[in-house]
Amino acid sequence: MPDDSAPRIPPARRPAEPPGRAAGRAPARALRSAADLLAAGLLPAAQAAAAEAVAARYAIAVTPAAAALIDPADPADPIARQYIPDAAELVTAPWEIEDPTADAPFTPVRGIVHRYPDRALLKPLLACPVYCRFCFRREVVGPDGGLLTEAELEAALAWLAAAPAIREVILTGGDPLMLSPRRLAWLVERLSAIPHLDLLRIHTRVPVADPARLTPDLVAALDTPKGLFVCVHANHAREFTGEAPAALRRLIRAGIPLLGQSVLLRGVNDSEAALEALFRAMLRHRVKPYYLHQLDPAPGTARFAVPEAEGLALLARLRGRIGGHGLPAYVKERPAGGGKVPVAASG
Numbered sequence: 001m002p003d004d005s006a007p008r009i010p011p012a013r014r015p016a017e018p019p020g021r022a023a024g025r026a027p028a029r030a031l032r033s034a035a036d037l038l039a040a041g042l043l044p045a046a047q048a049a050a051a052e053a054v055a056a057r058y059a060i061a062v063t064p065a066a067a068a069l070i071d072p073a074d075p076a077d078p079i080a081r082q083y084i085p086d087a088a089e090l091v092t093a094p095w096e097i098e099d100p101t102a103d104a105p106f107t108p109v110r111g112i113v114h115r116y117p118d119r120a121l122l123k124p125l126l127a128c129p130v131y132c133r134f135c136f137r138r139e140v141v142g143p144d145g146g147l148l149t150e151a152e153l154e155a156a157l158a159w160l161a162a163a164p165a166i167r168e169v170i171l172t173g174g175d176p177l178m179l180s181p182r183r184l185a186w187l188v189e190r191l192s193a194i195p196h197l198d199l200l201r202i203h204t205r206v207p208v209a210d211p212a213r214l215t216p217d218l219v220a221a222l223d224t225p226k227g228l229f230v231c232v233h234a235n236h237a238r239e240f241t242g243e244a245p246a247a248l249r250r251l252i253r254a255g256i257p258l259l260g261q262s263v264l265l266r267g268v269n270d271s272e273a274a275l276e277a278l279f280r281a282m283l284r285h286r287v288k289p290y291y292l293h294q295l296d297p298a299p300g301t302a303r304f305a306v307p308e309a310e311g312l313a314l315l316a317r318l319r320g321r322i323g324g325h326g327l328p329a330y331v332k333e334r335p336a337g338g339g340k341v342p343v344a345a346s347g
């Protein structure tokens with residue numbers, strides 16, 4: 001099977017470019033409501049009322065680039081499954097919780113999460129280019145929320161400056177590449193001026209979900225004398241087609257090393273073929289597969305859950321088929337904010 005194959009699409013319908021939509025047929029702007037999705041042909045009319053009910057609780061956004069990757073004729077399309085709302089989101093399973101990674105108790109000042117001795121998260125905003133239906137921060141992300149005020153950002157920077165044990169800041173959110181180039185450059189410069197910081201890491205979906213946003217100006221904003229990694233969140237090989245490779249090349253040409261992080265998701269990448277295609281696509285685009293996350297139990301996400309034993313078996317079967325540099329660490333969050341640990345057979 002070719003590396004970039006989409007396992008749910010028969011080979012005869014597997015073009016090099018995104019399926020389903022001829023060039024120019026992608027929507028001109030992000031789709032942000034059930035009505036938008038219906039008009040774009042990405043939501044069956046029978047599901048429109050349920051999608052509206054979901055939208056009242058959780059944000060929706062599908063960028064033109066993400067929409068162009070969806071095959072509307074495939075009811076099991078793995079890209080659509082990540083972004084198109086479903087009535088199942090309104091059902092909270094007994095084990096699901098609002099803050100599954102327990103950010104809140106580890107937040108000393110707004111925007112900072114401090115869970116490990118040498119690292120801290122900085123969440124400058126909670127907006128994203130797309131809103132993933134399985135998101136572990138789905139109760140807080142959205143286009144209207146979470147932008148730190150000037151005073152809050154100064155307080156977060158002051159907290160980092162006063163914490164000499166912190167060596168690495170992980171910019172997350174939301175998606176930090178949703179900041180304007182000017183704002184991002186300012187933030188990177190301020191972080192770069194903190195002497196004890198060695199490394200900045202930026203967790204983002206922008207290169208694959210909204211590659212047009214990754215302009216030369218935005219890439220230039222990441223210039224720093226510190227170490228800097230961009231960690232790209234992608235869950236399916238098809239996310240590395242379309243405009244994404246060019247966006248990734250812009251980062252590579254700027255000398256920025258790329259890591260890949262994915263979530264193991266039922267109906268998206270829960271097969272040996274899908275994971276192999278995903279990891280090979282990352283390698284081909286100079287993205288080192290870094291983490292494969294076990295799904296966090298956020299409300300209304302049970303349809304994406306894959307048991308740990310199944311995930312371990314999938315990765316065991318991939319070992320030997322793909323070089324060690326192509327296999328990410330399979331990790332999960334411990335309950336109550338205990339941090340990440342490897343998924344193990346006994347776990």
Ligand code: SF4
Nearest residue numbers: 128131132135174205
């Ligand atoms: S991009 Fe990340 S933070 Fe934003 S909705 Fe998707 S998983 Fe959540």
